[in-house]
Amino acid sequence: MHNRGQVAQETVDKVNAIIEQFGYKRNILASNLALNKKFRFAVFLPKSETLEYWKSQVDGIEKAALEFSKFGIVLDYFFYDYNLISFRETVKKVMQFECDGLLFAPIFYEDSVLFLKEYQQKKIPVVMIDSNVSDSNEHAYVGQDAFQSGYLAGRLISFAVKNERHVLIFKITREIESTSVYLQRINGFYSYFKDHDELTNFKFSEVTIKDSGIDQLNVEMFSDVNSVFVPNSRAYIVARFLDENNIKGVRIIGYDLLNENIEYLNKGVIDFLINQRPEQQGYMGINYLYKKLVLQESVEKTQYIPLEIILKENYFPVKRLS
């Protein structure tokens, strides 16, 4: 009798009373068996072929898909090239695709906001991964607190070196930089030093280059520099340069366990990497939709990924999932 047509309120109450009394709980498994229904989830992400970080996200998603396939979930992927044109084209495809849930990485801020606004009229659950765009608590989110991760980086810089003074913030951006994540990280980073005015002898400078122009790196940039903070996954570019030019004694802190980053972590050139656990993000994103739609449970809408500090000594190249 779970709502079909119009029922007298009286009856509804009576039934609910009995449900309470006997502590009845619907067997969701039998229910899904009888429904004999597939759950279609759309996965809307940047193309992962060349992007290691997104590859990991997809790995987690596929692991979840495999695990939950027995419960009738099916995934449909919508990949786009990392540019606005391709993103907008794919938006159209996603809009007209019929599904029960959506996993979405809101890379391009403004367009993502528009897309979500339109999409939510469909009344289909959405979970965002990597970065959050929803101002309200409208949609679910799985990812990190970018500001706090920068704050943490500040702390790590502050004690990892001896009497140091000159910190370089090294921004290596794409042609089209899309997310504000790295800006939040930089904000957090500076905030740490603002909050700790006992750390007086720190000097900061910033350098920005495009990743297409890494030949612009030069030795002068690092003269007098003791530490480098790279607020995105491209720490290996700085590390490689310093390594090749035999510049020693510079601390580097960066993000994400890309193979190239790990290489320089193991070499001792990069000191810290903050891991975002992309694989877990993807897994948890699908897991959210599964719990919400298949199991019809209530799930925490915002699930923060811990700020994981990776050193050479606690990096294990194993599958590190929940």
Place this chain on the structure above:
Amino acid sequence: MHNRGQVAQETVDKVNAIIEQFGYKRNILASNLALNKKFRFAVFLPKSETLEYWKSQVDGIEKAALEFSKFGIVLDYFFYDYNLISFRETVKKVMQFECDGLLFAPIFYEDSVLFLKEYQQKKIPVVMIDSNVSDSNEHAYVGQDAFQSGYLAGRLISFAVKNERHVLIFKITREIESTSVYLQRINGFYSYFKDHDELTNFKFSEVTIKDSGIDQLNVEMFSDVNSVFVPNSRAYIVARFLDENNIKGVRIIGYDLLNENIEYLNKGVIDFLINQRPEQQGYMGINYLYKKLVLQESVEKTQYIPLEIILKENYFPVKRLS
């Protein structure tokens, strides 16, 4: 069908061929529905009332129990006081209890080995948490690599301080110390410095006290000391002493996010805590049995918990589960 009585090998092959051909996969949900069976898991742990660490383990276990109750799993707890007498009494109870799976924390080494040896004749899956006792890969394990966690602590000590020399390893043990975990951690710690002979100006000393005799702490113990490594969860005892006696500038590194440890982490007295994620351990332990028995999947037998470095800046008092 799936093995009842004797079937001609020829028929078995033929059936298997057809299974292959049509890509048939048994619907484990319908199967369990038809079986209409409860899965009983025994949980064999130290009493968690006063032990915060074990309380967290049980939290994770209960979370899993709640989540999987819809799949027919039922838990039976066997708690013992933290001593050998009580442990042995409880062993007897567990031995004669009928169940489908066992979650077990092998606190007392020798007795645990004996118990497991006897228990495995029952052909019931066992998963160990917290520490591993099985030499072979006989049983499943969820927990940390204790040696490597000490090694990591060595690294953290080595760069967290300026030109420092004197490292104190502070052992605060129980009346009956049971596990070898803290010894492995100390081994790992020393190994780090052995492996890095460029770190020449480090001097080490050790102090051991019983946790019943913390009044034995005195100021002389810390004269000339720059860093303290506490290889178990009792870092707060050292921190409290230093704080009360206004001894500053000593780095402390310890284990586990006990409330009292967190208090001194937030105060800036403790610098690092290595988290073992007890809640996740408990959850994953039950999850192992669930996947193995209910879903009849093959599951990774050894699941290492990452060595999580917690600073004031990346500690969030939220539920941090996979």
Place this chain on the structure above:
DNA sequence: CTGTTAGCGCATTCAT
């Protein structure tokens, strides 16, 4: 040893 059937808990359909 093998084929048939009832029923696990539920939702949908059809009949009333």
Place this chain on the structure above:
DNA sequence: ATGAATGCGCTAACAG
């Protein structure tokens, strides 16, 4: 608007 029947995919008990 409501009760009864059918079947989701599977297992166990039954009969042949």
